[in-house]
Each structure stands twice: as C-alpha cells, then as structure tokens.
Amino acid sequence: MKSIDYSLYLVTDETKPNAELLSIVESAVIGGVTVVQLREKKSKGNEFYEKALALKALLDRYSVPLIINDRVDIALAVGASGVHIGQEDIPLQVVKSIIPSTMIVGVSVKTLEAAKIAEENGADYLGVGSCFPTSTKDDAELLADGMLQKIRENVHIPIVAIGGINKENISELIKYQPNGYAVVSAIIQADNPKEATKNLLREINL
Amino acid sequence: MKSIDYSLYLVTDETKPNAELLSIVESAVIGGVTVVQLREKKSKGNEFYEKALALKALLDRYSVPLIINDRVDIALAVGASGVHIGQEDIPLQVVKSIIPSTMIVGVSVKTLEAAKIAEENGADYLGVGSCFPTSTKDDAELLADGMLQKIRENVHIPIVAIGGINKENISELIKYQPNGYAVVSAIIQADNPKEATKNLLREINL
Ligand code: NI
Numbered sequence: 001m002k003s004i005d006y007s008l009y010l011v012t013d014e015t016k017p018n019a020e021l022l023s024i025v026e027s028a029v030i031g032g033v034t035v036v037q038l039r040e041k042k043s044k045g046n047e048f049y050e051k052a053l054a055l056k057a058l059l060d061r062y063s064v065p066l067i068i069n070d071r072v073d074i075a076l077a078v079g080a081s082g083v084h085i086g087q088e089d090i091p092l093q094v095v096k097s098i099i100p101s102t103m104i105v106g107v108s109v110k111t112l113e114a115a116k117i118a119e120e121n122g123a124d125y126l127g128v129g130s131c132f133p134t135s136t137k138d139d140a141e142l143l144a145d146g147m148l149q150k151i152r153e154n155v156h157i158p159i160v161a162i163g164g165i166n167k168e169n170i171s172e173l174i175k176y177q178p179n180g181y182a183v184v185s186a187i188i189q190a191d192n193p194k195e196a197t198k199n200l201l202r203e204i205n206l
Numbered sequence: 207m208k209s210i211d212y213s214l215y216l217v218t219d220e221t222k223p224n225a226e227l228l229s230i231v232e233s234a235v236i237g238g239v240t241v242v243q244l245r246e247k248k249s250k251g252n253e254f255y256e257k258a259l260a261l262k263a264l265l266d267r268y269s270v271p272l273i274i275n276d277r278v279d280i281a282l283a284v285g286a287s288g289v290h291i292g293q294e295d296i297p298l299q300v301v302k303s304i305i306p307s308t309m310i311v312g313v314s315v316k317t318l319e320a321a322k323i324a325e326e327n328g329a330d331y332l333g334v335g336s337c338f339p340t341s342t343k344d345d346a347e348l349l350a351d352g353m354l355q356k357i358r359e360n361v362h363i364p365i366v367a368i369g370g371i372n373k374e375n376i377s378e379l380i381k382y383q384p385n386g387y388a389v390v391s392a393i394i395q396a397d398n399p400k401e402a403t404k405n406l407l408r409e410i411n412l
Contacts, residue, residue: 044294044295045291045294045295045296046293046294046295046297047294048296049297049300070251071277071279072279072282072283073277073278073279073296073301073304074296076278076279076304077278077296077300077301077304085251087252088250088251088252088253089250089251089252090251090252090254090255090279090280090283091252094255094283095279095283097283098279098282098283
C-alpha cells in the first residue's frame with residue numbers, strides 16, 4: 001500500500017495501558033482517524049512487538065494503515081504499512097534498503113533543507129513540526145516562522161503537520177494545505193476519543 | 207556464514223568513545239578475539255548504525271564476524287553475521303522470519319527451560335549467564351548453581367558462557383565445556399586489550 005490517506009493521523013503515546021490504548025484507537029478510527037502511528041520510546045522489543053501486533057490486528061479490521069515509529073524491525077515483523085523515522089534514527093536510504101518497496105517511509109523534518117533531502121532520498125511523506133508548543137515529545141522544537149508554508153511550496157510529497165495540534169488551533173493550519181494533521185493528546189487524552197476525532201475533522205471541514 | 211568460532215567472544219559496552227572502542231576492538235581481534243557483539247542500550251538509531259557500520263568495516267578486514275545486540279534492523283542494515291536477543295527483545299521466531307537464512311541468531315538464557323525453547327525455535331547459539339557477578343549489565347542475574355552444566359548436557363547448539371568473566375575466573379568454566387567465553391570489561395577496560403585477550407586465551411588453553 002503506497003497510497004495513504006493522511007487526513008487525520010493519530011500518533012500514540014505511552015501514557016495509557018495497552019488495553020485502554022487499543023480501545024481509544026478503535027474509538028478514534030470509528031470517529032474518522034485515517035492512519036495510526038505507534039510510537040514507543042521506552043518499551044522493550046517484545047512489548048513493542050506485542051503492542052504493534054495487537055494494534056495491527058485492530059486496524060486491519062478497519063482497513064486503516066499502521067505506521068511504526070523508529071523500529072524498522074518491528075515494522076517488518078508485523079507487516080506494517082510504513083515506518084516513520086526522525087533525524088536521529090537509521091538514515092532514510094538505509095531504511096529503504098531493508099524494507100519491501102510496498103512499505104512507506106515518513107520522515108520528521110523541521111527545516112526546508114531536511115525536507116528537500118528527505119524528498120530526494122525517497123521519503124513517501126514528511127511529518128513537519130512542531131506546529132505548536134507541545135509536551136508530548138521532549139525533543140519537539142517549534143517550527144521557524146513560515147516554515148510549514150516554505151516546505152509546502154518546495155516539496156511535492158505529502159506533508160503531515162504535527163506538534164501540539166488540538167481542536168482550538170487545528171483550523172489555523174488549513175491555509176498551509178497540509179495533506180494531513182497529526183494529533184496525539186487531542187485524541188489520546190480526550191474524555192471521548194470518538195467525539196474528539198469528529199470535532200477535529202469538523203474543524204478542518206472533513 | 208552459519209558456522210562461527212565462538213571461542214573468545216567480545217561484547218562491547220558504551221563506556222568508550224567510538225574511536226577508542228574501534229581501536230580496542232582491533233587490538234582484541236589481533237590478540238585473538240574470534241567474534242564481536244555490538245551492544246548499545248542508550249544510543250539512537252543513527253549512532254548505533256554508524257557505529258555498527260564502522261565496526262563491520264574493521265572486522266571484515268580480519269574476517270571476524272559481527273553480531274548486533276537486540277536491533278534486528280541495524281543487523282540487516284549493516285549486513286551483520288548475526289543478531290543476539292534477550293528474553294525481552296523481539297521473540298526468536300519473529301526475528302527469524304525477518305532475517306535472511308544466512309544470518310545467525312543467539313539468545314540469552316539463564317534457565318534450562320528457556321534454553322530448550324530457544325533451541326527448539328531455531329537459535330544458532332545460546333548466551334548463558336551470568337556466570338559471575340557483573341556490573342556491566344544492570345539486569346544480569348547470577349545463574350542458579352549447576353545451571354551451566356545442566357544446559358550443556360541438555361542442548362546441542364553452541365553455548366557461550368557470559369557474565370563477569372575475567373582472567374582470574376575464566377578457567378573455572380572449562381569443566382563445563384562451553385563453546386565459547388564472552389567477556390566485556392576484561393578486554394574493554396584493560397590497559398592493554400591485546401595482551402588481555404592473549405591472557406584470556408592462555409587461561410582456556412587456546
Ligand atoms: Ni532499543
């Protein structure tokens with residue numbers, strides 16, 4: 001699967017126990033989330049694998065693609081639709097050399113230079129952020145002024161806006177025409193993840 | 207390469223800067239180390255990859271196999287001879303499903319049950335330990351009395367003794383006839399890694 005609908009892109013965090021996370025993701029998918037990224041920074045390989053496997057089984061039932069953050073081996077092990085890497089992970093060209101051509105690769109960027117390099121090296125999409133201040137990613141640095149627009153105008157692959165996006169601020173990003181909006185806490189920490197998802201989609205007129 | 211000489215098995219730690227580590231490993235290989243495992247627990251994907259790549263280039267010059275701890279994706283990326291997993295990493299059968307049949311897999315065990323399961327599931331060798339108290343691995347638990355012998359008598363794949371092994375105690379293990387002896391600090395922290403390696407080999411009559 002090389003063509004993914006990035007419209008509303010849920011990224012998980014490690015704040016919820018597994019069973020609860022699965023239930024939140026299912027509600028979010030029913031609410032309209034189009035793609036899910038499993039992001040684990042602390043869990044061991046077997047926990048990460050078991051979590052990815054359970055999430056994959058759930059998402060398959062809804063034909064929603066699963067993307068694995070950082071660990072290419074976990075993505076390969078569960079047959080994920082894609083892998084998402086940052087600037088500190090295994091380099092893009094190397095990742096591409098060890099995955100099947102059907103698996104997509106997304107790359108986090110915060111500069112135009114990094115965006116262009118990732119596009120040249122065959123990234124399938126870019127995660128661009130942080131768009132707003134966030135407490136989720138400790139290493140999240142705010143994008144420079146006008147950077148989302150600059151990247152939008154200079155690359156041709158899909159762009160997913162990320163970082164601190166919630167129902168109050170998501171509509172401010174519409175003018176930059178990203179292909180999708182990635183959220184973490186706005187859905188994971190919501191009292192009602194399904195309604196939160198619908199509200200986010202409403203804000204971006206989807 | 208499915209046949210590896212496990213006799214003196216060097217496992218790296220993260221206490222040395224990269225350049226120094228490479229120099230230590232080269233001295234150890236010249237001294238007689240037969241296989242090297244790169245073990246990184248803190249480094250990011252790109253650091254781990256770069257380190258593995260440099261180590262692979264060095265070891266290739268001496269035809270000494272490189273084994274990567276835990277990260278199967280790094281092992282695939284650099285074309286390592288093998289990968290070594292613990293009980294908390296991606297499960298053995300899953301690892302085997304994503305690596306080429308030419309790549310070996312070693313598994314850390316400390317019980318007979320785990321040893322037999324790993325053998326049944328196709329492990330190429332076992333790392334058995336901790337044989338002696340050690341400060342290198344925070345999760346290293348001492349083997350139960352007689353366990354090395356019990357495992358030796360009940361599995362048919364190669365066994366590498368590991369954990370706290372140094373020139374003072376290595377000869378105590380000879381009676382258990384392991385196929386190899388793994389060391390960390392005894393070489394990495396030695397004033398003269400080449401001499402330290404030779405001394406270890408002398409103790410086991412190699
Ligand atoms: Ni790890």
